Amino acid sequence: MRRLLAILHVFVLATLLSAGGAWPAERVSAAIVLAVDVSGSVDAERYELQRAGIAAVFADPAIEPLLDGGLAVAVMEWSDGHAVVVPWTILRRVEDAQALAARIARVKRTPGVSTELSLAMLAAAELLDECPCRPNQRIVDMSGDGPNNGPVSTWIARDQVVARGITVNGLPIVTPAEPDLAAWYAENVGGGEGAFLEVAQGFRDFARAMRKKFAREVAGRSGLDQPVVASACAACEIPAQRGGIEVAPDQHQVAAPRLVVAPGTLVLAVDEHVDRLQHEAVGLAAQREYSLGP
Numbered sequence: 001m002r003r004l005l006a007i008l009h010v011f012v013l014a015t016l017l018s019a020g021g022a023w024p025a026e027r028v029s030a031a032i033v034l035a036v037d038v039s040g041s042v043d044a045e046r047y048e049l050q051r052a053g054i055a056a057v058f059a060d061p062a063i064e065p066l067l068d069g070g071l072a073v074a075v076m077e078w079s080d081g082h083a084v085v086v087p088w089t090i091l092r093r094v095e096d097a098q099a100l101a102a103r104i105a106r107v108k109r110t111p112g113v114s115t116e117l118s119l120a121m122l123a124a125a126e127l128l129d130e131c132p133c134r135p136n137q138r139i140v141d142m143s144g145d146g147p148n149n150g151p152v153s154t155w156i157a158r159d160q161v162v163a164r165g166i167t168v169n170g171l172p173i174v175t176p177a178e179p180d181l182a183a184w185y186a187e188n189v190g191g192g193e194g195a196f197l198e199v200a201q202g203f204r205d206f207a208r209a210m211r212k213k214f215a216r217e218v219a220g221r222s223g224l225d226q227p228v229v230a231s232a233c234a235a236c237e238i239p240a241q242r243g244g245i246e247v248a249p250d251q252h253q254v255a256a257p258r259l260v261v262a263p264g265t266l267v268l269a270v271d272e273h274v275d276r277l278q279h280e281a282v283g284l285a286a287q288r289e290y291s292l293g294p
Contacts, residue, residue: 026090029069030218031135033124037144039079040113041177046203047109050143053207057214059101064094066218072133075104078120079112088131116150117142117189118157121168125161137193139217143171143210145203147184154188167192171213173200 036050054075057063075086085107091097124140131138140161148154161168172185182199190197198213200206 025132025134026070026072027134028072028090029135030137030139031072031088031128031131031133032074032139032141032214032217033127034073034075034141035082035120035124035143036075036077037079037115037117037146037173038077038110038112039115039144039146041115041145046145049203049206051104051107053210055101055104056207057101057211058091058097058104060211061094061098063097066215067091067093067097069136070133071218072131072135073100074127074131075107076120076124076127077107077110077112078116078123079110080114080116081112082120082123083110084127085110088133090133114149115144115146117144117148118150118152118154120150121154121157121161121189122152125164125166128166138166140166140168141171141213141217142168142185142189143173143200143206145173145175145181146178147181148188158189158191162191165192167195169195169213169217170197171200171206171209172197173203173206175202 034054036054038047042050058073071091072088073086073091074084074088076082076084086100086103089096089100089103091100121140121142124142128138128140158168168189168191170185170189172181172189174181182197185197196216198209198216200209
């Protein structure tokens with residue numbers, strides 16, 4: 001009997017080794033790459049606001065219901081190139097998430113100057129392929145404060161990533177230097193099933209936007225019965241064929257922006273902070289009005 005068990009043990013090990021030398025991948029509800037901009041426009045203070053905002057998401061005990069089914073998370077910094085600063089980590093308990101938060105807080109910044117967003121998006125997709133997990137959904141979470149200046153057109157990279165069954169969500173950080181960044185992200189970055197944008201009005205709004213974005217990304221994957229909250233995204237559009245969500249360009253001279261979502265989706269309209277400089281420049285009101293599509 002012992003000999004038989006030993007033979008079976010050797011057979012199982014041989015099977016695992018022939019499959020790549022690893023134990024079976026863990027099943028999780030979602031695998032998410034947090035791709036963070038560290039280009040030249042992100043000074044030390046802005047970098048700390050980003051890092052602290054991401055860490056705060058995982059340090060909060062309120063994350064517990066979002067861990068239902070498990071999450072796989074990796075953090076990647078990008079600029080001229082990219083670097084994985086926190087490798088794949090499986091989260092199933094609050095303690096796992098808080099340990100990840102502590103690790104994020106210790107990250108040393110990756111140096112960079114350019115904003116090669118398109119190459120970063122492709123690198124994030126490769127990183128998802130390397131995840132030691134079996135996710136129900138794969139997500140790239142792109143955040144940044146400027147448009148792409150890399151060698152590959154952003155929409156080409158985005159379409160290649162989406163074709164691999166990956167959802168790309170965007171967190172544009174709108175500043176006076178890039179007042180139309182939300183529209184550019186909607187046109188070039190967001191795509192895939194359920195794609196959406198969460199706009200940060202400046203770096204000091206990053207923590208709020210990241211917390212809200214992460215909750216929305218994960219709530220729909222963990223089976224939680226939570227409403228989808230629509231961002232007040234001025235002047236942006238994600239076509240239905242790329243994500244099922246459309247936020248029409250802001251026509252403040254003619255009509256309020258229009259939000260279209262899939263039938264049966266619960267949407268809550270909320271007021272969003274509007275940067276004072278932008279408010280004065282274009283005369284936008286903080287109050288948005290939304291209508292549901294057919």
